[in-house]
Amino acid sequence: MHSVYARINNVSATLSTSLMILLAAIACSSFLFTANPTGSVNISSVKVFSAEARRYPNRQQEFAFVDFNITADLSPLFNWNTKQLFVYLEAQYTNTQGVQNEVVIWDRIVVRKEDALLNYAGKNKYPFRELSKKFKNIPPANYTLKYNLMPYVGLLTYGEAARTTAPVAFPLAKERVE
Ligand SMILES: *[C@@H]1O[C@H](CO)[C@@H](O)[C@H](O)[C@H]1NC(C)=O
Ligand SMILES: *[C@@H]1O[C@H](CO)[C@@H](O)[C@H](O)[C@H]1NC(C)=O
Ligand SMILES: *[C@@H]1O[C@H](CO)[C@@H](O)[C@H](O)[C@H]1NC(C)=O
Numbered sequence: 381m382h383s384v385y386a387r388i389n390n391v392s393a394t395l396s397t398s399l400m401i402l403l404a405a406i407a408c409s410s411f412l413f414t415a416n417p418t419g420s421v422n423i424s425s426v427k428v429f430s431a432e433a434r435r436y437p438n439r440q441q442e443f444a445f446v447d448f449n450i451t452a453d454l455s456p457l458f459n460w461n462t463k464q465l466f467v468y469l470e471a472q473y474t475n476t477q478g479v480q481n482e483v484v485i486w487d488r489i490v491v492r493k494e495d496a497l498l499n500y501a502g503k504n505k506y507p508f509r510e511l512s513k514k515f516k517n518i519p520p521a522n523y524t525l526k527y528n529l530m531p532y533v534g535l536l537t538y539g540e541a542a543r544t545t546a547p548v549a550f551p552l553a554k555e556r557v558e
Pocket of ligand 1: 449
């Protein structure tokens with residue numbers, strides 16, 4: 381009895397060791413196979429509107445509305461170990477206090493290689509506002525298309541697919557009646 385148990389234990393220990401080595405090898409290989417996708421980010425217009433914050437009358441909060449156009453071929457990122465891609469457009473700017481800000485204004489999850497050819501024109505999906513309430517005097521922003529690659533086995537990988545060729549200025553705010 382004893383020896384049978386010992387044997388089973390030994391076999392399963394060997395199996396799980398092999399499995400660990402295999403998984404580690406897969407995790408390393410997906411780094412090696414990560415391709416660099418290329419694309420373009422085109423900001424057609426940025427508008428800034430000022431609105432009265434609902435909770436605090438007399439306090440103006442500015443919102444930026446970004447019209448953009450992105451194309452990217454993310455299909456090189458798809459291999460047998462690709463579970464999904466989280467793709468997002470990020471605005472990067474330095475505010476008047478000198479703080480570097482990164483704001484996600486749009487995102488999409490891509491699970492199939494067939495959907496990995498991005499060609500999208502639209503507006504920001506999430507409200508884009510500045511903590512200091514105003515975009516006035518804030519230097520032009522860069523817009524970057526980034527992704528997180530979530531593999532079946534291994535670590536999340538981050539990457540950049542495209543960015544604006546030149547920084548884009550924030551215009552002065554227009555009043556908006558709510
Ligand atoms: C960006 O797209 C607009 C139309 O949406 C076009 O007029 C403009 O030429 C494009 N800019 C670049 C750099 O491709
Ligand atoms: C998107 O931008 C490309 C250039 O980057 C341009 O050729 C195309 O016309 C734009 N499409 C839309 C819908 O703005
Ligand atoms: C925008 O990109 C340019 C060129 O890569 C860089 O010099 C500048 O510092 C960037 N600005 C911000 C606010 O990240």
